[in-house]
Amino acid sequence: MIETIVIPLLKIAVLLNAVLVSVTFMTLLERKVIAWAQSRLGPMRVGPYGVLQAIADPIKLILKEDITPVKADRMMFTLAPIISLVPALVVFAVVPFGGDELFYITDINVGLLFIISVTSIGVYGIILAGWASNSKYPLLASLRASAQLISYEIAVTMTLVSVILTAGTLSMVGIVQAQQDSGLWYGFVQPVAFVLVLIGGLAETNRAPFDMPEAEQELTGGFHTEYSGMRFALFFLAEYANMIVISAVVTVLFWGGWLRPFPSIDALAFLDLIPSWIWFFGKMFVFLYLFIWIRATLPRYRYDQLMRLGWKVLIPIAIGNIVVTGIAKVVL
Amino acid sequence: MAEAFAFYTLSVLILGLAVAVITTPNTVHSVVFLVLNFLCVAVLYVFLQAEFLAVIQVLVYAGGIVVLYLFVVMLVNLGRSPEEHQDPRRLGLIGLGLSGAVLLELAGIIAYSYTREQSPPVAAAQASPVQGNIEELGWLLYTDYLIPFEVASVLLLVAMVGAIVLARRES
Amino acid sequence: MATEASPIFDTDELVINMGPQHPSTHGVLRIVLKLDGERVIDADVVIGYIHRGIEKLSENRDWTQIILLTDRMDYVAAATNNLGYCETVEKLMEIEVPRRARYIRTVLAELQRIASHCLWLGTHAMDVGAMTVFLYAFRERELILDLFEDYCGARLTYNSMRIGGLPLDIPTGWDNKVRAFCDLMESKIPEYEELLTNNRIWLERTRGVGVISGEDAVGLGLCGPPLRGSGVYRDVRKDEPYAAYDEFEFDVPLGTNGDTYDRYLIRLEEFKQSIRIIRQGLDGMPEGPVMGKVPRLIKPKAGETYHAIESPKGELGYFIVSDGRATNPYRFRVRPPSFCNLQGLRPLIVGHLVADVVTLIGTIDVVLGEVDR
Numbered sequence: 001m002i003e004t005i006v007i008p009l010l011k012i013a014v015l016l017n018a019v020l021v022s023v024t025f026m027t028l029l030e031r032k033v034i035a036w037a038q039s040r041l042g043p044m045r046v047g048p049y050g051v052l053q054a055i056a057d058p059i060k061l062i063l064k065e066d067i068t069p070v071k072a073d074r075m076m077f078t079l080a081p082i083i084s085l086v087p088a089l090v091v092f093a094v095v096p097f098g099g100d101e102l103f104y105i106t107d108i109n110v111g112l113l114f115i116i117s118v119t120s121i122g123v124y125g126i127i128l129a130g131w132a133s134n135s136k137y138p139l140l141a142s143l144r145a146s147a148q149l150i151s152y153e154i155a156v157t158m159t160l161v162s163v164i165l166t167a168g169t170l171s172m173v174g175i176v177q178a179q180q181d182s183g184l185w186y187g188f189v190q191p192v193a194f195v196l197v198l199i200g201g202l203a204e205t206n207r208a209p210f211d212m213p214e215a216e217q218e219l220t221g222g223f224h225t226e227y228s229g230m231r232f233a234l235f236f237l238a239e240y241a242n243m244i245v246i247s248a249v250v251t252v253l254f255w256g257g258w259l260r261p262f263p264s265i266d267a268l269a270f271l272d273l274i275p276s277w278i279w280f281f282g283k284m285f286v287f288l289y290l291f292i293w294i295r296a297t298l299p300r301y302r303y304d305q306l307m308r309l310g311w312k313v314l315i316p317i318a319i320g321n322i323v324v325t326g327i328a329k330v331v332l
Numbered sequence: 333m334a335e336a337f338a339f340y341t342l343s344v345l346i347l348g349l350a351v352a353v354i355t356t357p358n359t360v361h362s363v364v365f366l367v368l369n370f371l372c373v374a375v376l377y378v379f380l381q382a383e384f385l386a387v388i389q390v391l392v393y394a395g396g397i398v399v400l401y402l403f404v405v406m407l408v409n410l411g412r413s414p415e416e417h418q419d420p421r422r423l424g425l426i427g428l429g430l431s432g433a434v435l436l437e438l439a440g441i442i443a444y445s446y447t448r449e450q451s452p453p454v455a456a457a458q459a460s461p462v463q464g465n466i467e468e469l470g471w472l473l474y475t476d477y478l479i480p481f482e483v484a485s486v487l488l489l490v491a492m493v494g495a496i497v498l499a500r501r502e503s
Numbered sequence: 504m505a506t507e508a509s510p511i512f513d514t515d516e517l518v519i520n521m522g523p524q525h526p527s528t529h530g531v532l533r534i535v536l537k538l539d540g541e542r543v544i545d546a547d548v549v550i551g552y553i554h555r556g557i558e559k560l561s562e563n564r565d566w567t568q569i570i571l572l573t574d575r576m577d578y579v580a581a582a583t584n585n586l587g588y589c590e591t592v593e594k595l596m597e598i599e600v601p602r603r604a605r606y607i608r609t610v611l612a613e614l615q616r617i618a619s620h621c622l623w624l625g626t627h628a629m630d631v632g633a634m635t636v637f638l639y640a641f642r643e644r645e646l647i648l649d650l651f652e653d654y655c656g657a658r659l660t661y662n663s664m665r666i667g668g669l670p671l672d673i674p675t676g677w678d679n680k681v682r683a684f685c686d687l688m689e690s691k692i693p694e695y696e697e698l699l700t701n702n703r704i705w706l707e708r709t710r711g712v713g714v715i716s717g718e719d720a721v722g723l724g725l726c727g728p729p730l731r732g733s734g735v736y737r738d739v740r741k742d743e744p745y746a747a748y749d750e751f752e753f754d755v756p757l758g759t760n761g762d763t764y765d766r767y768l769i770r771l772e773e774f775k776q777s778i779r780i781i782r783q784g785l786d787g788m789p790e791g792p793v794m795g796k797v798p799r800l801i802k803p804k805a806g807e808t809y810h811a812i813e814s815p816k817g818e819l820g821y822f823i824v825s826d827g828r829a830t831n832p833y834r835f836r837v838r839p840p841s842f843c844n845l846q847g848l849r850p851l852i853v854g855h856l857v858a859d860v861v862t863l864i865g866t867i868d869v870v871l872g873e874v875d876r
Contacts, residue, residue: 037635038638073360075361109464110466113388114387117387120390120391120395124402127399127402127406128364131360139406143403146403150399170466211632297698298632298704299632299633299699299705299708302708302858303858304541305707
């Protein structure tokens with residue numbers, strides 16, 4: 001009774017809190033990192049070194065007037081940001097943060113596929129947001145954003161097939177254990193897949209350089225034009241939560257999850273002093289930093305170039321990767 | 333006990349959502365109910381210990397196909413009311429007739445299946461050399477059911493090519 | 504239930520309005536776009552939102568007071584406007600400007616070129632999405648603005664030249680500061696290049712976008728980098744040298760394809776050439792007065808003249824008519840390079856996608872203050 005209900009509930013409570021708080025502080029992290037890349041300091045006034053900015057912003061957004069457009073579809077309008085955020089949070093149920101059973105809520109045997117499928121539900125949030133705004137520009141922008149999302153989903157899913165082939169299992173814990181057994185992080189075994197998942201992950205979360213649907217320079221306002229206050233914030237929380245999910249997935253699949261570097265070399269066993277979850281969070285943080293760094297540096301792809309990249313470049317490379325992995329698995 | 337309870341709640345949900353899909357006047361709401369329906373069916377698959385199918389149901393059906401339905405629904409204006417010369421009573425009678433025929437067919441299939449012996453699929457599952465949901469599915473798909481699998485993929489390819497050809501504008 | 508396509512998705516056009524308040528139109532520019540899906544099929548450029556009547560106001564101002572008004576035209580590179588105007592009046596009055604003044608004027612004009620191109624680079628890159636370049640470029644521009652503040656006390660509208668020379672000599676130590684700035688700038692240009700020049704996304708966004716052929720460019724009356732980007736060699740500093748340009752060695756970069764990428768490369772190269780000119784100017788600065796022999800009351804004889812200089816945006820020309828009797832001009836007309844280059848915007852953007860419109864506005868480098876006056 002306790003084991004099947006109480007402990008998972010506790011874990012869920014801790015995890016949800018952790019994720020939501022980190023998503024809030026990611027807004028601050030982004031502002032700071034981009035500021036430092038641009039030779040400036042970022043938020044500095046609220047709290048020491050601007051740390052409390054992450055709390056001031058949600059307070060401001062909650063206190064804002066909640067505007068719903070007159071002819072908008074009320075139910076969908078309210079539901080859309082929720083549909084965006086919830087899948088991003090649900091996915092964390094299968095992500096293993098550390099080596100012990102304590103560190104993940106559950107490990108289902110189709111864990112990786114669960115992650116992909118649940119994130120694909122998040123697309124509905126964007127589509128319904130554009131629709132519910134009852135205005136042609138948000139509708140067009142939302143259709144474009146969602147078309148981008150489903151196109152890159154295909155590329156990412158195909159790439160993950162080759163990782164699954166290498167690991168031989170779909171369960172997240174199983175993949176990390178496979179890396180432990182083989183002694184090599186899959187980032188070295190499948191570098192092409194790693195790059196493809198990173199690029200696809202950027203596109204899935206609508207991050208630069210694939211953020212044309214969100215860009216201010218776009219004439220059509222973007223799917224969140226009619227949203228204000230906390231509902232607007234929910235969309236961006238969903239985006240950051242998705243970023244954290246992608247970073248976690250990349251860490252688990254390609255960088256050994258919670259394993260220390262060189263898990264099979266016993267000479268480095270002293271590194272085991274650092275608990276496994278710290279390794280995990282460290283690696284995840286590196287990827288989050290990378291996402292933000294890329295945003296600060298690169299220009300933006302035009303929409304047609306972005307779609308061309310997804311369909312004509314990433315998908316053939318992913319298919320090629322599957323073929324090569326399959327041949328390697330049979331031959332080696 | 334708990335499983336039965338969960339199953340019945342789920343069935344009520346599924347049927348209720350399916351009815352909602354047909355009866356909602358707003359097309360977009362109708363599609364959203366369809367998505368929820370598919371998600372509930374995915375939960376049903378989990379109960380049947382077909383986790384892979386459940387996840388694929390969410391990924392492909394709810395997360396892919398219905399998204400495209402939604403695109404079409406949003407891009408096409410469905411606000412027109414039915415034409416006046418269509419007789420609602422006549423339509424209702426045809427609908428009743430058709431659904432009656434389908435129900436009769438279903439009843440016939442159920443009755444027929446009760447009169448036959450145990451069907452081979454159980455034996456086939458025990459005979460496969462691999463264990464596990466996905467592995468067994470893959471094994472069956474690529475050995476016993478290879479030809480239908482290939483035919484289905486060719487069918488999808490043809491449909492895709494046809495759709496692209498039809499939708500292309502003469503440039 | 505029959506269905507029909509929603510009206511917004513007919514194959515007819517969608518008309519949208521961009522500006523005058525828009526983060527990417529570099530001022531109060533309004534473009535009415537007619538779109539077919541994502542492609543621009545027609546565009547209507549509407550200007551006049553910042554018309555202040557500078558030309559008419561000048562008719563009631565003293566010849567020297569007009570210098571203040573000229574600052575506000577191309578406010579990004581104000582000293583260049585001052586230079587053009589003063590030289591035009593000097594040409595009409597046949598005043599000789601002392602050599603030192605001409606050298607300092609050249610140095611100031613080239614500093615303005617760098618400042619203007621810094622702003623162009625920052626805003627253009629930001630429109631295409633590379634937001635960091637904006638801050639790097641403005642960091643360098645701030646240094647130039649500090650130099651100008653040292654020289655004449657103002658950061659944006661300088662009033663830094665007078666008819667016949669300069670009002671102020673350069674402060675002590677200013678030339679060393681400028682030299683230090685040149686060294687710093689030279690080290691920063693590789694930073695911009697690293698971020699943009701070989702960046703794949705930048706190349707995809709700018710290569711082949713907004714191609715103008717040489718003949719089209721000449722036919723449209725373009726000038727400055729848009730003209731040179733299409734391979735036409737025309738630079739007023741070389742063709743009709745003014746100030747001290749005939750004494751300096753510098754190259755004029757030319758493009759080959761006439762696309763946005765070429766115009767980007769040209770302006771980057773102009774950074775380096777400007778630094779070269781500034782160094783030559785500082786090294787060879789002669790001693791002497793900074794103001795020529797100018798009568799107390801400036802009253803040109805009756806006549807008219809046109810004189811052009813090469814501002815960072817293109818050929819900036821002034822046409823003045825004096826009736827010989829009054830202390831204000833009879834007619835003061837400016838040929839702003841941005842106005843003439845803006846003519847090229849419509850043929851440029853027709854046929855491109857919506858996302859390219861901001862790229863193309865950036866590549867022409869317009870300043871609305873100049874366009875509308």
